[in-house]
Amino acid sequence: MPSDKHWNYEKDLVTTSINGVCLANPFLKYIEAERVVYNSKNTTDKVTILSGGGSGHEPLHLGFVGDGLLDVAVSGSIFASPSVKQIVAGINSKPSNKGTIVVVKNYTGDILHFGLASERSKAQGSNIELLIVQDDVSVGRTKNGMVGRRGLAGTLLVHKIIGAKSSIDNHSSTLEEVHSLGQRVIDNLITIGVSLDRVTVPASNADKRSKEIEEEEEENEKFDELTKDEIEIGMGIHNEHGIKRVSPIPNVEDLAETLLAYLLDPNDKERYYVPYKKDDEWVLMINNLGATSNLELYAIQSIVNDKLNDIYGIKPVRIYTGAFTTALDGPGFSITLLNVTRAGGDEILRCLDNPTTAPGWNSSITKSQWSELGSHIITEPPAVNTVSSDVKFDSKTVEKILIQGCKNVIKVEPQITLYDTVAGDGDCGETLAAGANAITNSLKNGKLQTQDAVKFFDELGDLIETAMGGTSGGLYSIFISSMGTYLKKQEKEIGGFNVSKEQFADTLEAGLTGLQKYTRARVGDRTLMDTLIPFVETFKSTVDLSKAIEAANKGAESTRKLAAKFGRASYVGEDEFKRFDSEGGLPDPGAIGLAALIKGFIEGYNSSA
Structure with missing residues (x-):
């Protein structure tokens, strides 16, 4: 069983630990302010491999930075995704002529932050492809249908294989070739975990964990802790609950049979993800x-x-054993299987066998290489690429649109907060108001450029993500950044232009398409997408703002009758909703807030006409 005692630290635990890893490897460079570690040796003529996520999973991710594996790792606080700013710094730390593969585990915070950073870097001219690792089989298809499988220890095999692919044959592989191989690996990965107990998190870092993780832990607290003679099958790497508890603790021989059945039984339609x-x-x-x-x-x-051999006739061609993807002091283990034949055969084995200097993978650094050691601390983060374009908005119109939209949001904030006190954690209104105030202050201080459309969306996306934070800030920022990326692409194709209503309808559609890559929420799922999708689709088909806002309002109001499928609202009992029967039911706060914002935007636009 894990101890609830931890060592105490005057300095930040995560930052100090990263420094220690870098001290043990002469080729690592450390951008301390952004918690970015990169391999200083690699050329810019190869596909760059970047990964990251919350700390607490060591040696993942930074322990696998080295020749033939990762080029860059970005670390968040314990069990918390790094910020968009950190990830963008990571992308900029190892620019590549061939592009960058960003590897992320399938968790909401990671998807939003790494996705937004990728979109922002694309808007700034980088060539980025995202690989989302999903290998957990514990939660079946029915329950995970909206969000997909979690990313677990199989992430390391993705790292190793695509890291080698980008390096072998004199770095000849293209971005598309590396990405394709990585996706085939993900499609043929399966993992199941089991633990004797939950992990304990060092208290000194509790205040630095992200809001999403705190919410997740609060949900976990609704369950009883494991008893002394009990294990949990399917436990995740952030203390998430699994699929079943078993008592008394079985012997490992019987447990192995149970776990392998979850991975390989073709009769289990909920979990048979990799045919063989x-x-x-x-x-x-x-x-x-x-x-x-x-x-x-x-x-x-x-x-x-x-x-594996006795029951399934499987004799593994490679076996790896060790601490690869940990959960702090988690007293458990996981089993990962990769179907090599389906994923790529000999190419997979060649990549797995390719040497690497990464310390987390049987590293062997020679005496002569140690002599190259210099200071590994980088005091200045890499310069952020600035974007500009000849795609123009009418500056005064944009300012009126933004000001009125922000006024509307601040006006409805108390009502949204009331709704979210029941349906969520009570901060939806405050989060939207924080974004509105940030926009208003930036306009007042002349810090938000409103004429260059591409630069406007780049600055606005960064402003919103910083001011709002959390899941909602990520969703808004991805939508905004995707619009900027689209306009930049249009400029390359047709040259500079003044954005018309028709072109803005296309831009909104592109923003929605970009956002839908990072969330599975759609109309009917009781989220802000119930407002956004009808608005965008109606405006695209009619170029009529009156009809578009009507569709947005109708979508927002429809959430009063919908069951929640995402977030905390999905846990709220029916009795909590009855107090709102007189107004037609409790709506989704985010959907109502977005409808108010859109209404204000259109009022601002009409006042400028």
């Missing part, structure tokens, strides 16, 4: 969640290997 044939080749990885002794871990590996 008798002669398919497989890779097996046994991952230490943090507090399983090496003595036990290798015993577990031996037992799992025997069960």
